[in-house]
Amino acid sequence: MQLEIGRHSDSMTAGPGINDNVIWWQGLFIYPLIGSGTAANLALAVALAHLFQTINYSKYSYRIRFCWWGAEELGLLGSTYHVTQAQNSTIAGERISDYLINLNFDMLRSPNYICGIYDGISALFRDWCIRQKLPWNYTPFNGLSDFAPFLTAGIAAGGLFSGADDYKMQAQRDRFDTSPGQGLGGTADASQHPYYHKACDTIRNINIIAYEKMVQEAAFVIESLARQTDLKAWLYPAAAN
Known part of the structure; x- marks a missing residue:
């Protein structure tokens, strides 16, 4: 049984996608500029690999699979293909019945961010x-990111999102200015990510504080889920009864 931790690794052609969400390349050269979800996925995977090599860190009861989906911006093509293959697979560990949950971390460092x-599966994130005394908002499952194929297949899903072209309201700004701190609440009545799908979605236009907090939050939730004695019953209580 396993947890699927994913985010996409493509961006719109208009920009490099440093928040949303690509490994930036040009010709034969790969630049050290990686989209927020893509980099978070790498950081979490490397951190777990190091922890599992220490003698004091007990292994999980569940497999953790880190996934980088292709062609999200073209219509969730990579994640949809993956789920379709799993639905048709008979190989242990590759079947849809082996998937317990999908966590989706698409955009994590929007300049005028929300948490x-x-x-969906939101209790641990909350x-x-x-x-941490940090404000948060629910983000609806709107079918526009790679959690959608998993939900359609009946797999529990959850995740984090730092905001796109929706506006940050005054009340949100005031809450975020209280915590993480005065002057850090962003701008009211302005887009959460004014550079969304634009050429200016670059390393200069990200929120490092938001990114650090949200990656820490993702790590906490992965650890908490993976330490559950019976994660399937915890995620699907109706099926267990």
């Missing part, structure tokens, strides 16, 4: 924000 929690 958006997908309105708990982390409450413990």
Whole structure:
């Protein structure tokens, strides 16, 4: 049984996608500029690999699979293909029945960010924000990111999202200015990500504070889920009864 941790690795042709969400390349050269979800996926995978090599860190009861989806911007093509293959697979570990949950971390460092929690498997994300005294908002499952094929296949899903072209309201700005701190609440009545799908979605236009907090939150949730004694019953209580 496994957890699928994913985000896409493509961007719109208009820009490099440093928040949303590509490994930036030109010709034969790969630049050290990586989209926010893509880099978070790498950081989490490397951190776990190092932890599992220490003698004091016990292994998980579940497999953790880190995924980088292609062609999200073209219509969730990579994640849809992956789920379709799993639905038709008979190989242990590759079957859809082996998937317990999909966590989607698409955009995590929007300049005028919110701490958006997908309105699905949200309790652990909320708990982390409450413990850290950080404001948060629900983000609806609108079918526009790579969690959609998993939900359609009946797999539980959740994740984080730092905002796109929606506006940050005054009330949100005031909450975020209280925590993480005065002057850090962003701009009211302005786009959460004014550079969304534009050429200016570059390394100069990201929010490092948001990124650090949201990657920490993702790590907490992965650890908490992977330490559940019976994760399937925890995620699907109706099926267990």
